[in-house]
Amino acid sequence: MMSTIQNLLKELTEESVVTRKMLERVPVDKQDWQPHEKSMSIRKLAGHIAELPGWVSMTLKTDGLNFADQAYQSPEWNSNQELLEIFEKSLAEAKAALQIAKEEDLLPAWTLKNGEQVLMSKTKGEVIRHSMSQLVHHRAQLGVYLRLLDIPLPGSYGPSADDPNF
Template structure:
């Protein structure tokens, strides 16, 4: 039952993430709001990469990010990032569909080498916080990047400010 709800939310939100990533113009891919921020391309690539981490959450009890690697391509190539996103969504979808409600109660830990950086905690909590909320957080950042560069973000949960203003004439 819990897994069904998580899969339904995943599928619903993938569509919004896809719209957001597709709205990123190549001309603004190098934009970054501050010296310590990621570029728009790096942020987009990070969002696409989070979907890869679903496999490590659903298929492992201990996920060592130092022992894992993912070919990401150039962050300045939005088409490569969109392809990465689609590949990772398919991997995430398969990992979720192979899981069970019982497996969501198992403890999960993330390490970078010998250092524990998250957990142990039940996988269900990891899915909601480390995966879902993490993506939502970065999607919000991307909306700010788009607006700061004069681009219109897509409506993720209904009409945007621009859509409402346009309908009011």
């Protein structure tokens, strides 16, 4: 039976394959495009997806994050290579942190705040699981962006409608 950490590492590794394929397709010439005025630009969304694995190592190394102390800034990138470098770096940090973590490291509380307002308080294990859900959620959001821009999508958990063998 695999430990929770082994399961998280396996899931992160599997999800990284699809995430990488999606990030490779982000159109550099459409970085400021957004499907709606309330939506993130494709630059911000893709940058956020690329950095999300980094939440694993951050969660294991800290007791929380307060946006009032450090405002969120999406990573800057100007090419698919730079975008993929951000992703590969955050993925490597996440894997390294999980590989040295112990099961008991998942138990302490971790809190996300904005000033005094508590946005989320969960165990570190729950926060890591939540960050992986966020990776999948935002990757699906990126899929909608790419579909609206008529960019062929890779399959996620099977073939996509753009797969010629579908």
